[in-house]
Amino acid sequence: MTIDDLEYNTEREHLIIPEYGRHMQKMINHAKTIKNKDERERLAKAIISVMGNMQPHLRDVPDFQHKLWDQLFIMSNFELDVDSPFPKPSKELLEERPAPLKYPQNFPKYRFYGNNIKTMIDVANTWEEGELKEALIYTIANHMKKCFLNWNKDTVEDEVIYDHLYELSGGKINLRNSDEDLSDANSLMRSKSKYSSNKKHKKNTNRSRKRY
Secondary structure, rough: OOOOOOOHHHHOOOOOOOHHHHHHHHHHHHHHHHHHHHHHHHHHHHHHHHHOOOOOOHOOOOOOHHHHHHHHHHHOOOOOOOOOOOOOHHHHHHHHOOOOOOOOOHHHHHHHHHHHHHHHHHHHOOOOOHHHHHHHHHHHHHHHHHHHHHOOOOOOOOHHHHHHHOOOOOOOOOOOOOOOOOOOHHHHHHHEEEEEEEHHHHHHHOOOOOOO
């Protein structure tokens, strides 16, 4: 064999399912050229048998044979005319692009509050007016203030939180004229500092533990 006879993968036919190899692809391409349908179907069943032997670990998987027949039609570019014991896959369905996933953040400019805050606000909007709803709303507002401080690392006026709460609730929760104050910044951040200190202490204790 001379250098001119060498065949590079970049010059070969594209493999639709590479794990089956080039010889399997050539067998399927050959099956498409057989004019006699009975012979074509016998070769197709032989190809399915070989494909199954190449994946013995999947023999006990439900619908394994169905998967093999689907792969056979896919590798033939849906051009192999044989009868299948299963419904034939559709090229249009295979090439159909999935619908884009909905981004979970409804208010990206307030993403520092987190998605759970918006869920809590939506729940509060469904409650009847009363002490329980009022307590929930102020709990939400305090948590929003804590989230804001975690993000801003400074301070924030209650009016800012009330404005954001009004906007996130679609104007249904209005505390902007409230005489009640939210928890102060030091109180909200103290629990975080205490937790961080305890976590660090535990980490050091574990690290100093003797091993025998």
